[in-house]
Amino acid sequence: MPIPWTLKNHLDREHVHYDVLPHSQTFRAVAVAQTLHLPMQEMAKVVIVKVKEQFVTMVLPATAKVDVQRLRKLFGTHHVRLAKEEEIAWLFPDCELGAMPPLGTLYGLPVYVDRSLTGDEEIVFEGGTHSEAIRMRYWDFAALVFPVVAEFHRPPVATC
Helix, strand or coil: CCCCHHHHHHHHHCCCCEEEEECCCCCCHHHHHHHHCCCHHHEEEEEEEEECCEEEEEEEECCCEECHHHHHHHHCCCCEEECCHHHHHHHCCCCCCCCCCCCHHHHCCCEEEEHHHCCCCEEEEECCCCCEEEEEEHHHHHHHHCCEEECCEECCCCCC
16 A cells, blocks of 8 residues: 555645655564664654543654653643544544554644654654655654654663
8 A cells, every 4th residue: 555645745745855665564663664674763653642632643763652641741631641543543544553654733633753853864654554654854854744842752671
């Protein structure tokens, strides 16, 4: 399945340079990075959360997890939870479940980016399918979505 027309059309209309990176079908951002032989820090994943009554796109490194306690402080409410699969399917109807791109504004959602991603020259993310990723300059991405930058990830636990 190619990247959704909505996403491709938006990137082309905004004259953003991007590369589509085909890969074998994978279902986790870490696996995409491994398949494409990319540094894990360049690979971003998307987590959709519901804050009170609004859905929000959270973009963080593939190896990190969302720290819900940090999100509660960030948003100033205890009413923060991960979105359910059926909610995500409804919010991103042209994307495969779990492969939504971090361009939440394209789908009417605000975008928050973990500060740890902002120092990278490039960002790679799922392109709406489990078999194609998109690579672009981080600042082109930021110019598209005007993200709020904050720290909300929990670093991965080191294994011995």
